Amino acid sequence: MSIDTPPISPQQYEVLHGGGAEAAELAKQRISRRRFLRRSMLAVWGVSATASVAGALYYMFPNLSGGFGSAITVGKASEFKASKPADFKLEIQGVYHRPTARAYVIHLDPSTAFLLKGDVLKEQLTSENVVKDPKDGSYWIALYQKCVHLGCTVPFRDNCVSFKCPCHGSHYNVTGEFLDGPAPRSLDRFQMVLQGDDVVVNTGTINSTVAHPDATTKLIAAPTVECSA
Numbered sequence: 001m002s003i004d005t006p007p008i009s010p011q012q013y014e015v016l017h018g019g020g021a022e023a024a025e026l027a028k029q030r031i032s033r034r035r036f037l038r039r040s041m042l043a044v045w046g047v048s049a050t051a052s053v054a055g056a057l058y059y060m061f062p063n064l065s066g067g068f069g070s071a072i073t074v075g076k077a078s079e080f081k082a083s084k085p086a087d088f089k090l091e092i093q094g095v096y097h098r099p100t101a102r103a104y105v106i107h108l109d110p111s112t113a114f115l116l117k118g119d120v121l122k123e124q125l126t127s128e129n130v131v132k133d134p135k136d137g138s139y140w141i142a143l144y145q146k147c148v149h150l151g152c153t154v155p156f157r158d159n160c161v162s163f164k165c166p167c168h169g170s171h172y173n174v175t176g177e178f179l180d181g182p183a184p185r186s187l188d189r190f191q192m193v194l195q196g197d198d199v200v201v202n203t204g205t206i207n208s209t210v211a212h213p214d215a216t217t218k219l220i221a222a223p224t225v226e227c228s229a
């Protein structure tokens with residue numbers, strides 16, 4: 001009997017099959033069970049299909065999700081104490097990891113001694129996504145945590161005041177400028193803005209054009225302390 005067969009009354013069953021009313025009642029229950037199973041299967045299929053479509057949309061349009069790939073508020077400006085490059089300490093001053101944005105927020109003290117001056121400095125800051133805070137003259141950068149060599153997450157090392165990749169040793173200073181190792185360029189940067197007191201990192205806009213610095217583009221001096229192995 002097809003699972004689509006409509007239920008019949010005990011009397012109809014008796015006429016058709018010569019069975020008793022009790023047998024007909026049992027047959028009716030079997031049909032109801034099959035109908036229940038069929039509806040359950042359809043419900044499971046519907047939920048799976050909806051989840052698949054939602055997943056596909058997330059990967060196609062990540063910036064609609066509010067997660068990585070969109071603009072993310074990573075905290076209040078007052079939570080990120082500024083520091084001179086030589087005094088950076090992870091999560092205490094100068095450098096802060098924000099995993100939701102896969103970024104390090106860098107906050108440089110207004111007195112930071114840049115190696116470049118005047119218009120050259122201004123142009124370099126703009127091209128490297130360095131934001132000058134209009135309130136106090138400090139500088140902000142959102143560095144992508146991913147090593148530009150082969151993609152490992154690069155930790156910040158307090159002991160040598162720089163980023164050192166554990167995979168193949170690429171080494172970057174506190175502003176993400178390349179120092180040494182196999183990386184083809186400096187760390188990538190996200191666009192970031194200060195909105196009132198909010199620090200917002202736009203993880204959908206990545207600047208991956210910050211080259212190996214030379215004497216004409218280097219922003220800050222290399223750290224004086226060597227990283228231990």
Ligand code: FES
Pocket residue numbers: 147148149150151152165166167168169170181182183
């Ligand atoms: S992945 Fe970082 S140095 Fe290779």
